[in-house]
Amino acid sequence: MRRLSLLWFGLPLVPLVLWSVAFGWRWPDLLPAAWSFRAWHYLGSPPAGLGPAVAESLFIALAVTLLALLIGVPAGKALGTCTFRGRRAVEFLFYLPIMVPGASAAMGLQPWLIRLGLTDRPAGVVLVHLIPALPYLIRAATAGYAALDPLVEQQARTLGATPAQAWRLVVLPALAPALAAGAGLVFIISLSQYLLTLLIGGGKVVTLPLLLFPFISGGDRAIGAALSLVFTVPGLLLFWLLDAWLRRYRLEVRL
Amino acid sequence: MSDLVVHDLTKRYGGGAGIEAIDLAAAPGELLALVGPSGCGKSTLLRTIAGLTAPDRGRVQVDGRDVTDLPPERRSTVMLFQQPLLFPHLTVAGNVAFSLRLRGADRREAAATVAGALRTVQLEGLDHRYPDQLSGGQQQRVALARALAAAPQVLLLDEPFSALDAPLRAEMRELLRRLQRQRSLTMLFVTHDQEEASLLGDRIAVMQAGRLRQIGAAADLYDRPASEVVARFFGGAALVPGRVIEGQCFTEVGPFPANGATGGDVLAVIRADQVILQPWRAGQPEARILDVHFAGGLLLAQVECAGVVLQARLQVHPGFALAPGQPVALRIQGPVWCLKEEVDRCPSPLTLSAD
Numbered sequence A: 001m002r003r004l005s006l007l008w009f010g011l012p013l014v015p016l017v018l019w020s021v022a023f024g025w026r027w028p029d030l031l032p033a034a035w036s037f038r039a040w041h042y043l044g045s046p047p048a049g050l051g052p053a054v055a056e057s058l059f060i061a062l063a064v065t066l067l068a069l070l071i072g073v074p075a076g077k078a079l080g081t082c083t084f085r086g087r088r089a090v091e092f093l094f095y096l097p098i099m100v101p102g103a104s105a106a107m108g109l110q111p112w113l114i115r116l117g118l119t120d121r122p123a124g125v126v127l128v129h130l131i132p133a134l135p136y137l138i139r140a141a142t143a144g145y146a147a148l149d150p151l152v153e154q155q156a157r158t159l160g161a162t163p164a165q166a167w168r169l170v171v172l173p174a175l176a177p178a179l180a181a182g183a184g185l186v187f188i189i190s191l192s193q194y195l196l197t198l199l200i201g202g203g204k205v206v207t208l209p210l211l212l213f214p215f216i217s218g219g220d221r222a223i224g225a226a227l228s229l230v231f232t233v234p235g236l237l238l239f240w241l242l243d244a245w246l247r248r249y250r251l252e253v254r255l
Numbered sequence B: 001m002s003d004l005v006v007h008d009l010t011k012r013y014g015g016g017a018g019i020e021a022i023d024l025a026a027a028p029g030e031l032l033a034l035v036g037p038s039g040c041g042k043s044t045l046l047r048t049i050a051g052l053t054a055p056d057r058g059r060v061q062v063d064g065r066d067v068t069d070l071p072p073e074r075r076s077t078v079m080l081f082q083q084p085l086l087f088p089h090l091t092v093a094g095n096v097a098f099s100l101r102l103r104g105a106d107r108r109e110a111a112a113t114v115a116g117a118l119r120t121v122q123l124e125g126l127d128h129r130y131p132d133q134l135s136g137g138q139q140q141r142v143a144l145a146r147a148l149a150a151a152p153q154v155l156l157l158d159e160p161f162s163a164l165d166a167p168l169r170a171e172m173r174e175l176l177r178r179l180q181r182q183r184s185l186t187m188l189f190v191t192h193d194q195e196e197a198s199l200l201g202d203r204i205a206v207m208q209a210g211r212l213r214q215i216g217a218a219a220d221l222y223d224r225p226a227s228e229v230v231a232r233f234f235g236g237a238a239l240v241p242g243r244v245i246e247g248q249c250f251t252e253v254g255p256f257p258a259n260g261a262t263g264g265d266v267l268a269v270i271r272a273d274q275v276i277l278q279p280w281r282a283g284q285p286e287a288r289i290l291d292v293h294f295a296g297g298l299l300l301a302q303v304e305c306a307g308v309v310l311q312a313r314l315q316v317h318p319g320f321a322l323a324p325g326q327p328v329a330l331r332i333q334g335p336v337w338c339l340k341e342e343v344d345r346c347p348s349p350l351t352l353s354a355d
Helices: A002-010 A013-020 A038-044 A050-081 A087-099 A102-115 A122-146 A150-158 A163-191 A195-201 A208-218 A221-247 B042-050 B092-096 B098-103 B107-120 B136-149 B166-183 B194-200 B218-223 B228-233
Strands: B004-011 B019-026 B031-035 B057-062 B077-080 B154-158 B186-191 B203-208 B211-216 B237-245 B248-251 B254-260 B264-271 B275-279 B287-295 B298-305 B308-315 B327-332 B336-340
Touching: A002 A013, A013 A221, A038 A221, A050 A087, A050 A122, A050 A163, A050 A208, A050 A221, A087 A122, A102 A122, A102 A195, A122 A163, A122 A195, A150 A163, A150 B077, A163 A221, A163 B098, A195 A208, A208 A221, B004 B042, B019 B042, B019 B057, B019 B186, B019 B211, B031 B042, B031 B166, B031 B194, B042 B077, B042 B154, B042 B186, B077 B136, B092 B098, B092 B107, B092 B136, B098 B107, B098 B136, B107 B136, B107 B166, B136 B166, B166 B186, B166 B194, B186 B194, B194 B203, B203 B218, B203 B228, B211 B218, B211 B228, B228 B237, B228 B264, B228 B336, B237 B308, B237 B336, B248 B264, B254 B264, B254 B327, B275 B298, B275 B308, B298 B327
Parallel strands: B031 B186, B031 B203, B077 B154, B154 B186, B254 B336
Antiparallel strands: B004 B019, B004 B057, B203 B211, B237 B248, B237 B264, B248 B254, B264 B336, B275 B327, B287 B298, B287 B327, B298 B308
16 A cells, blocks of 8 residues: 555656656657756756745745644634534635635735735735635634534543643644644645735745746746656655654544 | 532523522532433533533532632542543553643652552553543543542542443442442432432432432432422332321322321322232222233232222232233232422423433
């Protein structure tokens, strides 16, 4: 099973690896005619701007994930455990961004963000990334809370836990799989935003997709392929981190 | 001094299951069984004592300390629910040590307490298992061990064995009795099963419709129920309307010496062991057998006389034939406990039957 999943994950990457080191690869050749590390050399050089872009991407994605958790967990608790008037309407509003393209929302928001001085800065980009990402976290947290028996928390309380202790020691471990799945999605969604970053970042906030796009559309396949490979690393890293976190609670990542 | 005192405790809900002006006290080491039909508010009472539900009115004292305004974690009460509610990510030892970990107990002391608690519930050697590797009965025992490890002043049990099957339930009751003797722990045990209440409780408190109806030893409640509700709840008795005149109660099934009420319209609580059946001879008032069945070394017969249905308990070999439809002679052996007829007649037996 483990091997199969490795194959499943690794196979699509093979052409990327080949492209990144190919020097001319024309039909009908099975393998590139010549090899070169030109693309990797270029990415390693300061003018390519890879280091800052990776740092910017990670910073923004982490900030988005953190904010989404801060907003999404309480929202999920309300939706997953309470029944109140207008619950369906609130739910609809929360999930609306999945249906409406984030770009149209961002277009409408842009004048406001300009007025608030949030454009061309990572802060503004973080905010607009929340639009497409937050619904997934709310959804995951709602499911997590709905599956959790409220008596479990009360049991912890009568055994002597303060509300904070009960949350950390009992509720959080129970929510962990759902939150890990939601946070993983949020991170990946933020990481792969191109249009929103460009619109609100104004080209001054340069993340990995912004770096990648010109090479794919501009035709330098080798550099594009090498960048795509770099692009997979944060996602893998995240998966590994989440897995390590869940293992503490004897759980596995279920994305 | 009492370990647990509840005074005027009231919690009203829109849809019922609230409690109304409950006064209650449990002595140190006492096991008080709280019995009543479902929805009578007994769980609400327990939750209010535990601090999981805020009362509208009234006080709760634990070990002489007023805890009414304290959060659940500072009351030294631990609640045991119907489900084990073990924490799935912790081992058996981790679950039992939960409260010790919160208290910051040192490792050696915690290990000793955990081992002791697991020995008490006879689950030594399972420390490293996870809850999903245990049977339902084992899980409930771990939950009990976890509650014991917290060393509460008062242990609150909300029908903790009702999800187990009958043999396991009997075993757990035995365990609880033994535990009470060994540790002299004050316990409040909620159940809807009057038999369980009689088996476990030093005293029994009967609740109905949010109110405490009577509290006393099982024999008291059985011999001298204070109300129709209690009489019906403890079963095995027929309630027959009658009138008491000078110590004699006159009913459709004949006169007999009365106890309790001294005059007026009453309900006579005729218990099965007070109904004597004899062979019928011509000229005697006639009763008819409706049904007969064995019940643990005795015969239980249902008898109809002048439109009143009574239960009778007899030796297995009464010396005469007993069969449905057969006429018998019937005598009530007094004195029979008589209740003053209440103005607000109690709810029908239907609402009282435990579901």
